Amino acid sequence: MNQDPGLQPERTLLAWRRTALAVTVVALLTIRMVLQRNLADIPLIAPAVVGWLTMVAMVYRQRAAIAAGRPVASSRMLPLAALVAVGYTGLGLALILS
Amino acid sequence: MFRWLRLWFNPDELRQVGSTPDYRFSLANERTFLAWLRTGLALIAGGLAAAQFLPPLPLPHLREGIAITLLLLGSAVALRAVEHWARVERAMRLGEDLPASRFPAVLAILISLGGLLLIAAILLQAWSRS
Numbered sequence: 001m002n003q004d005p006g007l008q009p010e011r012t013l014l015a016w017r018r019t020a021l022a023v024t025v026v027a028l029l030t031i032r033m034v035l036q037r038n039l040a041d042i043p044l045i046a047p048a049v050v051g052w053l054t055m056v057a058m059v060y061r062q063r064a065a066i067a068a069g070r071p072v073a074s075s076r077m078l079p080l081a082a083l084v085a086v087g088y089t090g091l092g093l094a095l096i097l098s
Numbered sequence: 099m100f101r102w103l104r105l106w107f108n109p110d111e112l113r114q115v116g117s118t119p120d121y122r123f124s125l126a127n128e129r130t131f132l133a134w135l136r137t138g139l140a141l142i143a144g145g146l147a148a149a150q151f152l153p154p155l156p157l158p159h160l161r162e163g164i165a166i167t168l169l170l171l172g173s174a175v176a177l178r179a180v181e182h183w184a185r186v187e188r189a190m191r192l193g194e195d196l197p198a199s200r201f202p203a204v205l206a207i208l209i210s211l212g213g214l215l216l217i218a219a220i221l222l223q224a225w226s227r228s
Contacts, residue, residue: 008122008125012128022143029147030146076110079109088139089169
């Protein structure tokens with residue numbers, strides 16, 4: 001793998017990390033939005049944290065898979081990553097409309 | 099048309115057709131998906147920021163409308179990214195041409211229109227103040 005001149009697995013892992021950073025920003029904005037409201041809404045922080053942890057877990061999983069010589073992500077990971085984004089849309093809509 | 103929906107319930111099916119391409123092609127497809135996902139996340143972040151940081155606007159509910167539009171557009175980009183990734187992966191496995199898509203052009207037009215509307219709103223505001 002280290003002989004690959006294009007460093008493709010490394011570039012892909014960095015792309016996963018950038019995506020996790022983007023999810024971090026979205027999670028923080030969601031948590032800030034919850035904290036601007038009343039105390040009863042505090043439990044809404046939990047799904048925002050779960051989404052972030054899911055994304056971070058995926059990055060670690062990819063890192064381990066690349067180290068084990070399986071650089072292509074499982075076809076379950078990508079729909080799951082998109083569902084994390086959809087989840088934040090749902091949280092945002094719930095916070096705006098309620 | 100709904101073939102990609104099946105992917106959500108049986109994702110391994112995708113890797114059963116055709117033959118496995120060079121892993122670098124699959125990784126390039128994966129990075130393209132991730133770049134689209136970040137585009138969607140940026141739109142969602144924009145929607146969350148609009149809801150929190152915009153001052154109340156002259157039209158009632160305009161701020162909420164902008165925020166909700168951006169949130170929904172972000173989700174649409176993320177879901178389209180899965181669909182396109184699956185179509186490309188399938189085409190590569192079957193040795194077919196890569197699928198063409200109108201989506202990038204549609205998204206670019208939507209975002210350009212949004213930007214033009216904002217420019218018009220800012221000019222109108224400056225003009226009405228002077």
